[in-house]
Amino acid sequence: MKRANANDPVALLQMGVRRYGDGDYDGAFRYANKAAELGDAGAHYQLACLYFEGKGVEKDEKKAVYHLEQAAIGGHPLARYNLGANEKNNGRMDRAVKHWIIAAALGHDASLDAVKDSFRSGLVSKEDFAAALRAHQAAVEATKSPQREAAEEEARKE
Template sequence: MSAVDDEADMCCAACGIKQLDNIKLKNCTACHLVKYCSVECQKNHRKQHKKECKKRMAELRDELLFKQPESSHFGDCPICFVPLSIDINKSALSSCCGVFICDGCSYANQMKDARSKRDPVCPFCRQPYASSNAEAERNAMKLFKAGNLTAIRQKGCEAKIVHNYGRAMELLTKAANMGDAVAHCELANMYGFGGGVEKDTKKAVYHWEEAAIRGNPEARFNLGVNAARNSKFDRAVKHWIIAASQGYDLALEKLTEWYHMGTVRKEDLTSALRAHQAAIDSTKSPQREEAATADRSC
């Protein structure tokens, strides 16, 4: 930064007053590019600054959006601390505590209970498992009323399945406002595909982006599809590479398809293949392999 730029940075962008001991300047809350001495000055300067502000906001949004997430939206199993698979069918939700546990830990706990001939208990909270569907529903309702995020999202998803879209929107919006990636993705799908609500691509993209930022690969894949439909091919490929690196099969299939079309570079596909396999391998454990083998033998 030059001396002139540095001096300008220490002045109010509207009135030009310098920052002194008794005058504190504050950054534009949206872009942080300029400073103001008061809310009034910020309002007065809005017309001149609006275009630059929106451009910088879009750049900041993309920086956040295309940052590789540290893990998937499901995180790690709270028992073995191995990343949970993005395949929800490989985890079990405990109605007693509202926690997702990997199949490996769930199976190991079942075997331990069987050997000790004790009543089955949750491996996380150690409370007895529900003895019936009715009891499991009562447990889930207790969590829901207590404001448990997972329970709220699950109720929203259940409402969507039975086409109670008004209730689904209410609960999924509540869960999304609490930061839930799955809820954001479900809302995006409703807006994007017209599931019970009027299609609204702008709202769909917003919720897909929020879900993707939080590590949801399905939302990331859908962003790629939307980008491709709008001829933003480089953007689509970026999304699919990240989704593939999270172990999302459809993204890898799309990259492979576009490679044969000449749209994706060989080095990008090779990197995505390796990252995809690494993501899958990171969710493996001896206990999970044992559980999968036991399931196949049933």
């Protein structure tokens, strides 16, 4: 709470997620909104979810997409993936594929699967698919460390 009172965007988002889990959608909105004002990409993603679901706010797809865009610009891979899904639903597969390629390059597995499906459908060239696959692999490799592997091993033992 001390960090949230100091306007730490990560702490504010955590408080918003906690409120969301408790069913306090108004509180979730307030905390996420404050964190988003401070530039937190995860907070923009949380706001997009609230607007899509109509929890704590009135359902508003335009505001939801705006916050997805802000989160994606901030490097949030799931927001980028969801923008691709939104473009697909609106019949703009060329734009959807671009979003998925970017998210795959951030290491997002479902986006890589979407690029793969688009390749199989003939919407993505072999070269673009290969480049997305290499970028995805590089992103995943960049997250590996001995400490992380040890922690994952400990988690599997439990």
